[in-house]
Amino acid sequence: MNIKRVAIIGGGTAGWLAANHLGVELKHENIEIMLIESEDIGIIGVGEGTVPYIKKSLQRFGISEAELIANCDVAFKQGIKFVDWLSAEKHGAGHFYYHPFSSPYPAGYDVTPYWLANRENLEFSAVTEVIGVAEAMRSPKKISSPPYLGEVNYAYHFNAVKFGKLLAKNAREKLSVKHLITTIVGATKNDDGSIAKLVTSDGGEVEFDFYVDCSGFASLLIDRELQVPFIDKSKQIFTDTAFALQIPSDGMEEIKPYTTATAHKAGWTWDIPLTQRRGTGFVYSSSHMSESQALEEFSKYLQLDVEKLSPRKISMKIGYREKFWCKNCVALGLAQGFVEPLEATSILLTDFSAEILARNFPRNSENIEVLSGYCNKVLSYAWERVIDFVQLHYCISDRDDSDFWQENINSTSLSEILHERLEMWKLNHPKKIDFFSQFDLFNVDNYLFVLYGMKYLTRVPPISTYEAGVSKAQFAQVKQRSEQLAKELPSHREWLSKFERAISNPK
Numbered sequence: 473m474n475i476k477r478v479a480i481i482g483g484g485t486a487g488w489l490a491a492n493h494l495g496v497e498l499k500h501e502n503i504e505i506m507l508i509e510s511e512d513i514g515i516i517g518v519g520e521g522t523v524p525y526i527k528k529s530l531q532r533f534g535i536s537e538a539e540l541i542a543n544c545d546v547a548f549k550q551g552i553k554f555v556d557w558l559s560a561e562k563h564g565a566g567h568f569y570y571h572p573f574s575s576p577y578p579a580g581y582d583v584t585p586y587w588l589a590n591r592e593n594l595e596f597s598a599v600t601e602v603i604g605v606a607e608a609m610r611s612p613k614k615i616s617s618p619p620y621l622g623e624v625n626y627a628y629h630f631n632a633v634k635f636g637k638l639l640a641k642n643a644r645e646k647l648s649v650k651h652l653i654t655t656i657v658g659a660t661k662n663d664d665g666s667i668a669k670l671v672t673s674d675g676g677e678v679e680f681d682f683y684v685d686c687s688g689f690a691s692l693l694i695d696r697e698l699q700v701p702f703i704d705k706s707k708q709i710f711t712d713t714a715f716a717l718q719i720p721s722d723g724m725e726e727i728k729p730y731t732t733a734t735a736h737k738a739g740w741t742w743d744i745p746l747t748q749r750r751g752t753g754f755v756y757s758s759s760h761m762s763e764s765q766a767l768e769e770f771s772k773y774l775q776l777d778v779e780k781l782s783p784r785k786i787s788m789k790i791g792y793r794e795k796f797w798c799k800n801c802v803a804l805g806l807a808q809g810f811v812e813p814l815e816a817t818s819i820l821l822t823d824f825s826a827e828i829l830a831r832n833f834p835r836n837s838e839n840i841e842v843l844s845g846y847c848n849k850v851l852s853y854a855w856e857r858v859i860d861f862v863q864l865h866y867c868i869s870d871r872d873d874s875d876f877w878q879e880n881i882n883s884t885s886l887s888e889i890l891h892e893r894l895e896m897w898k899l900n901h902p903k904k905i906d907f908f909s910q911f912d913l914f915n916v917d918n919y920l921f922v923l924y925g926m927k928y929l930t931r932v933p934p935i936s937t938y939e940a941g942v943s944k945a946q947f948a949q950v951k952q953r954s955e956q957l958a959k960e961l962p963s964h965r966e967w968l969s970k971f972e973r974a975i976s977n978p979k
């Protein structure tokens with residue numbers, strides 16, 4: 473049977489990302505795409521931090537960077553500043569390191585052996601310009617930088633609701649995606665167990681050939697109808713609850729060009745600056761901290777009485793679906809799974825999965841078996857490695873000031889691959905060849921910053937005088953460029969204000 477009608481259920485970030493990916497892929501084919509969302513069930517609206525992967529997708533969709541910045545309260549994100557992820561006793565309270573988006577190989581050269589030999593006097597993030605640029609609150613771009621490019625690599629912080637609207641406008645206007653507002657209450661099935669029709673709250677039925685479940689934590693089709701098992705990861709990732717709170721800003725102060733992730737006794741706090749407000753959230757393990765303690769700690773962090781401001785409590789189910797694709801249904805976004813907000817992995821995984829689906833979209837139901845088999849393998853691998861990367865932040869810490877940290881550092885629930893890699897990296901530092909799959913969405917570029925930002929101990933390799941000389945010169949060059957960029961680049965706020973003035977007074 474030819475696939476001619478596709479339904480996407482859910483109008484959050486996942487639904488509209490899927491609509492754009494499928495819209496681009498199927499633009500010239502006679503296949504109708506319809507996004508269905510309920511006006512009674514809101515979107516989660518908290519995913520505001522991204523990684524640079526999103527830039528590639530936005531360009532693919534035909535969304536200009538100017539449109540994004542003008543419509544979504546965008547601020548630039550050069551990476552994440554991790555505060556207090558190590559023992560205060562050993563490293564001092566307020567210790568921090570950066571996980572920037574820039575490459576850890578200045579001029580393409582591996583300077584890690586030299587850094588290992590000199591680690592006492594040098595922060596690992598000195599392999600990039602980030603310390604100079606981010607700490608000086610500089611924009612990653614010059615005023616004249618081309619779209620989607622900067623002097624240092626970057627992604628975005630944005631207003632999730634406005635981002636969804638921008639994606640929706642693009643999908644509807646440029647990619648002919650249809651939009652239906654209704655609440656789905658169930659589905660009927662074909663003899664082979666695939667989804668036949670969706671049942672709407674007014675008793676009607678709508679029929680499609682293929683279904684994309686983007687219904688958020690409700691997992692309307694993949695769970696309720698198809699009952700695809702959920703792989704629970706709460707033994708690896710303990711954080712399961714968050715309080716989210718938006719703090720208005722006066723729109724005048726400098727904007728940090730990074731996410732701040734500050735660890736506490738049972739999790740961490742996110743702090744995401746946008747142009748007119750901060751998005752903040754207290755993430756914690758409910759088995760290790762009570763709700764009242766969490767609110768007290770969150771209040772201390774914000775220096776506000778959080779309870780009076782009614783923060784939104786969100787329970788997080790940690791894990792992912794055994795199959796993202798089952799019969800004629802694919803799940804994306806929170807319907808597919810969730811780790812926790814650290815490292816902004818969710819929009820990345822959703823974007824990546826939606827692209828995989830689009831590139832492997834079956835034109836005929838007979839193709840589903842082979843395509844779904846391949847895609848399910850890819851996605852399971854990608855999910856497992858994302859979970860490894862998030863767990864890494866907890867399990868290599870030397871904090872031992874609470875049960876939460878002690879249980880994390882003594883955890884035996886590491887995947888075989890993470891366990892093996894960590895053992896190997898005690899002997900040899902991570903190299904590009906250790907990541908032999910392109911589906912490792914976090915690879916050596918990311919691991920080096922986190923491992924060595926967190927002072928992971930690796931044997932110091934022998935290095936030749938030549939290697940030492942080249943590496944030393946490269947650190948010196950990065951330092952010089954970093955100082956120069958900190959002077960030359962406009963401040964983050966200045967770049968965004970100039971942009972705003974330019975679009976409100978076009979010549």
Ligand SMILES: Cc1cc2nc3c(=O)[nH]c(=O)nc-3n(C[C@H](O)[C@H](O)[C@H](O)COP(=O)(O)OP(=O)(O)OC[C@H]3O[C@@H](n4cnc5c(N)ncnc54)[C@H](O)[C@@H]3O)c2cc1C
Nearest residue numbers: 482483484485486510516519521656687688805806818819
């Ligand atoms: C605390 C927290 C912090 C996060 N922070 C980040 C971050 O910084 N970076 C990041 O990448 N990700 C983050 N995420 C994840 C991010 O929020 C999601 O990946 C993203 O918002 C996509 O959500 P979604 O579209 O899958 O679901 P939702 O936004 O929940 O959308 C679900 C949609 O389904 C529709 N729907 C549901 N049921 C029905 C029904 N019966 N009939 C019709 N329609 C229905 C709803 O109307 C809605 O449109 C965070 C998540 C949490 C919980």
